[in-house]
Amino acid sequence: MTVPRHRGMTEQAAQASIDQACRMLRLPTVRNTFPDLAEAATRDQMSYLGFLAELLLAECDDRDRRRSERRIKAAQFPRDKSLRAFDFDANPHLAAAVIHTFASCEWVKKGQPLCLIGDSGTGKSHLLIALGTEAAMKGYRVRYTLVTKLVNELVEAAGDRVLAKTVARYGRVDLLCIDELGYMELDRRGAELLFQVLTEREETNSVAIASNESFSGWTKTFTDPRLCAAIVDRLTFAGNIIETGSDSYRLAQTKARAEHQAG
Template sequence: MVTEERLDELLTRLRLTAIRDQLDSLLDEAARAQMTLREALLFLAEREVTRRDARRIQMGMKLARFPYVRTLEGFDFEAQPSVDPGQIRDLASGRWVGHAQALLLLGPPGVGKTHLAVALGREAVERGYSVLFLTAAALMGQLMKAYTDGHLEEKLMQLSKPKLLIIDELGYLPLEPAAAHLFFQLVARRYERSSILITSNRPVGEWGQVFGDAVAATAILDRLLHHSQVITIRGDSYRLRDKRRSGLLQKPADSTVATPEGR
């Protein structure tokens, strides 16, 4: 009994809680498999790492504040032929996050931009990167409040910590007059240090209108596009597709969004 208590104490101090909590069943399994001492030690270590990874991912998903669960497996690539599955699989590796690059997902409403943003964010969490998801409206609201309250520096520091910051729905709602300058400070703070993923229904050529300041928009894009990938999704809205099939709505004549070069 003393030995068991001492072992439990040492496993707790070493934070080997997976081994501690399942010790009897793990030792029984190792015995049934007739593992050598070295094999049993490897087996125990693997179980500990597996639980830690699961807890890390669970906590990372919670801190990311994703609005819902979306996966790459659930994305309908056949319905959006303008999206290259190979490029998305490469992005899922997380290398672009490790290299502090930006990713812009552009396209009309309903084509899957947010789905891809959440799915790629979840992939980044699983690969050990910290992620934070915010709508553009929520982000600008936080920045404006921090600026008004005199805490802008603290807020910028907080928003600079996640390795990947996802900003969803830029351009859908009008921004405050000071928004462009606050957004620029955030982009400049993260430039070449950590990644930003932005979804927008507006091509980058219209971001001067989005921010109401062409000069600030140019400065923002200068940093975002320096090390970046831009994916423009041309396609029909998932949400309206069934309505159009039933004849309730007609497909718009042109549902494309221009590329950064204006094509």
């Protein structure tokens, strides 16, 4: 299909032609914004090149935003969490500067692991989801899962003889976020399958875990001492460990919010 061209066309005809061309070229942002941008360009006496640049940059920015939204949705986070919403005043054990350094995602770029260690309610899951979201926004493929859900899926995959396919699927993501490690003991088979997922990943891929147990307490989850030691080594070789402490972040945040509303 060819868009008709006419010299000296009316404003209405020009807008209709632009709309049709944008649909053909799949430029929804240009189609939706060109009337306002054209008006602004006339008002600001913008050059033709400047006007074209504004249109194309708007399309590029909107495509980046939509891609980020798709990656965040594909990560399957259970809820929205951001670093902006994290209350560092409610957890004095955490330094905002350190967390924002991890938000640069250099560790993901290098394929390094990250461990978030601390008691229940100290903000581990919030940070895990928030840092995973930052990675997705920077273009990385991210997947979030609870450790029990992951192990159950692996056990079922092994029974259905599709384990290799399942492990490969998790291995392809740039960052695998595993939450709630240490809440329950894993049997030997489940622990071995989890270890397989952690080790059979491309060298450029990362894993981040959140655990309510210190490393010495992981023997409650992985009862095989050798397997436990191997998993700890795999997750700590880069030294990327964030200790969220033992005070309750959730309770401190709730108290701070109540004081703010009362004040």
